[in-house]
Amino acid sequence: MQTLKSDTGNSLKKLKQPINLIVLVVLIGLTVFRLVLSAKAPYFTNLFAGYDDQLFIRYSEEILKGNWLGEYSTTTLSKGVSYSLFMVWSNKLHLSYGVSLGIFNILASSIAAIALRPLIHNRWILIFIYTFFLYSPVTLTSEYSTRIYRNTLVVPAVLLVISCLIGLYFRRNGKLRPFILWSGGLSLIFPFYWYIREDSLWLFPILTVGLVIIFGSVIFENNPNFKLKNIRTAIKKIHFTKQQVVKLILCFLPFVLLFSTVKVLKNMNQEHYGVALVNDRTSGAFGNVSKQLIRMDDGTELNEKNSKVWVSKKALEKAEAVSPALKSIARNIEWIYKGSPWSGGEDIAGDIIFWALRDAAAQADYYKDGKKTEEFWSKVDSELSSAYKKGQLKQKKEIYLTATGDGKLRKDLPLVGEFMKSGFDYNVFYKNYSQGADVTLGPKDDVGKAEKLLKHSFKENWQDINLPRTESPKVVKSAKISNRIIQLYRDITPVWLGFCALGFLIILIGSLFSKAQLKTFRGMLLILLGLVLSYLIFLIGVSWFCSWAPERKDMFMMIYTGAGVPVVQWIEVMAFVGIVQLPIIAKKINKKNS
Known part of the structure; x- marks a missing residue:
């Protein structure tokens, strides 16, 4: 008890130090401002879109009534349930949709920054990384922020999955408690992410390979001199502690919870609709x-x-x-x-x-x-x-x-390449990202029900099709601020990419020649390669699917590639952290009192 009081007292003394107060004020200010932008954003929906916006609203309303997904029809089991569950949870917690979405983005950005704590001890750099993710242009652009549609959850969910995996990797040979927390976080977010959309498979390889690497590292963590070429000798010397056994079990937890979620959803659908399927359109x-x-x-x-x-x-x-x-x-x-x-x-x-x-x-x-x-x-x-x-x-x-995807002939592959180029421009350079004055469409009664569900009013941008507006909705202040932030990211991107290229070069050289930090540099290089390959898989998959409509290339690639932005940004951040790992720089910034 005395020790607890002493630790609390020391923490309060540190907090009262001017530099620490400044850090806290900056952090709170950035977080509150982002939450306000989310709460005040001009949300919109199309309640005539029975296969999209309106469908998820209906799912949520039926769940709140205790009817699961409603009466069986062509759309009932056609899409994932995570987005509707998010709206239901928000409603149950008496939070507006905008506040809930803001909190989710704040959570994802926080976890991303904390994941790198073993590599970076400087609080200002961690705050920079937190801010970089928190104000990401993709989370401010209409399709991924203000439209009441599942795309709004894709970016923070992907960010959380990758962050938890990276956080777990950097704590693989540490204490058990942090390992449990990061594994638990990954296990909770992955099934939720999986059922936001039906194309979540692209992130499965990096999760699987990452957990296999962590699993192997845990096995040999008691052998500091382990080398791959001596694996037979090392296997003979393996002895497991209780901590290792628990860690190894936890490596399977994300898959256990995913398969458990599949089982629960199948049972729910079997009970309500007589079919043991999660999705009756793609499976x-x-x-x-x-x-x-x-x-x-x-x-x-x-x-x-x-x-x-x-x-x-x-x-x-x-x-x-x-x-x-x-x-x-x-x-x-x-x-x-x-x-x-x-x-x-x-x-x-x-x-x-x-x-x-x-x-x-x-x-x-x-x-x-x-x-x-x-x-x-x-x-x-x-x-x-x-x-x-x-x-x-x-x-x-x-x-x-x-x-269930289309096939291609060799002659079609150049077109797929064109779509990939378009998607890359959106993900890296934030091409055409913006927040505007979009209108809400739908019958008055349905709009009223949606407002009750979301605890958000659409009166400022509702378009009554029977009584058209004489004036278009104006771009509100929060949207104008969001657009300025997006433009700022665009302006600094060329310089930022230059820093990232330098960081990648440092990581590559360090993984070949560094002695003191060889393990760190090689771990970072491994993560970078995994992220690059995952992004390539994602971009090929989206481009392959969308290339049936060349005339809609830009629209499709903006709508469907948002999930690639957090992957690209993680690649950029890891490369940037490579610069920080240079001994001459690390010595100056990673001080104990920083």
């Missing part, structure tokens, strides 16, 4: 049917002439010819091309055909009962599989990255 029988339709050779040259079309009308006709189950809704499929809002008779581009196909099945009285619908698509899946085996259907000769 289950419909996911299998989508895969088979995408890969089908329709017997024409359309595949070579028009890469926009994933599944042609001709392909659907061939599928109907070998699948009696699909043939049973032929009249509804014909409606897609004659009378539906999806097409005016022409082939449908991209993955939109699958939303249309679900609507066609709904017209045939499916998507009212989950079990019946899954049985229908299972029958179609079985009949198409049989037709492929018998040679009635043939596959296109294309390159595929994912099961």
